[in-house]
Amino acid sequence: MSSPQKIDGSTLTGVSETALMTLQVRASEARRPDGIIEDPVAGELVDRIDFDFAKFGYSRRPDMAMRALAFDRATLAYLRDHPEATVVALAEGLQTSFYRISASDVGTRCRWLTVDLPPMIEVRSKLLPPADRVSVCAQSALDYSWMDQVDATKGVFITAEGLLMYLQPEESLGLIAECAKRFPGGRMMFDSPPALFARLVGRGMRTSLRYRVPPMPFTLSASQAARLVDTIPGIRQVHDVESPATRSRVLNAIMRTAQRFSLFDPVRPAMTLLEFG
Template structure:
């Protein structure tokens, strides 16, 4: 493993390596649903026992990335000089995928990564620099990162793979503060299926050697929709459907669970908030 960067991440931060692996494996496929060369670069640059996560074929993290990319891109088309704030970004490579998009024209959008110091250090060591990208080495729950955001041209906040690991009061406080500080902005987050909350709170095992950390925060589809009534400044709530995956059976399942309300408890929640 000579020449590779050794990483020593634990707890929730270690999940960044798992999601990275899923995206990179998908991007390597000739029929992959996600074009993510930077994810491949990161996996190839890191000295880590990725096999501990298990090798089951899965598309979930790639599908999640596609959904977040789609709605971030939509906002940037309307607000080309906006700031995207990626909370607890981990080893996501969203900026590089969006920056490669022809849809965004002049590419004037700016990016702020907010994450804990060890993750920021890793990103600085392994990812290319860009004068439109800034990094803030602190917890997303330390709201002083908001002082670094110039909201004049719009703000799009992503909490991809974050809120589920927070305590409920922490997650709701973060949403509340974002709504108060960034009127006209948007925020997007994802949560595990509400019907699997008991399992999520214990931590899901992906292999004999790895268990995902407990996820104490969940919302049902209805509870997420009700944020428009319970959090001041939330103007609209959108239940975001999954993007199409690979395979007719998977796509039939995705289509079905998104459209039959009785199945809401067994599908992940992806929510887009508009602040006003």
């Protein structure tokens, strides 16, 4: 039996290319015997994409898996109370969240809406088989017409994993505000890099000689995110989401300490969960 035809990954450029990097890092972690995440689909996708992943540099690190786990846990917590909710994955890229969520005992009845740019949707459609519970909007997350495709009657959980940092501040805050306005009772989760890291990226940071990280004009620390409840109508509560544990006890202790004191906000990534009311 012949192997499936490989899909050309070089069609993804700019910020969209980062989806290949996060996929590779997540798959690398999942393939470890002591990996912190179960993500067999990620490994399958890496094997099916024709691309020189070495371009991105070192990939044996747990950060992308930790982020994915945090988003999974928040999504599943919402689905336990709203099992038929719609999960909206903004700029989903090559995330495989749907398959991990569907493998759980509470992720089998939710609806899923993928929102991403046409080139990314084309690659996803070639790699992943269509699923009855998944709908697709081939457009920017900033084109708010995707909101018209969401059935909010049974709940809405919106993920913006690896998205907002690549937008301008007014675009990111505008997207959050529109989601809060349109989906009362729903939730939204997003992540943000440390301000110090974003500044390094802005100066041309490279992960290898062949790859320069795209600019990250938007950052929002945990203490800054906490103030959204006072500045954006419709936000009822803001939660600073704890990062999942790694294999390193020392790193786990450092992360717990950093999350406890706002002094460390400029140097630690933040994951924020919003409740809309």
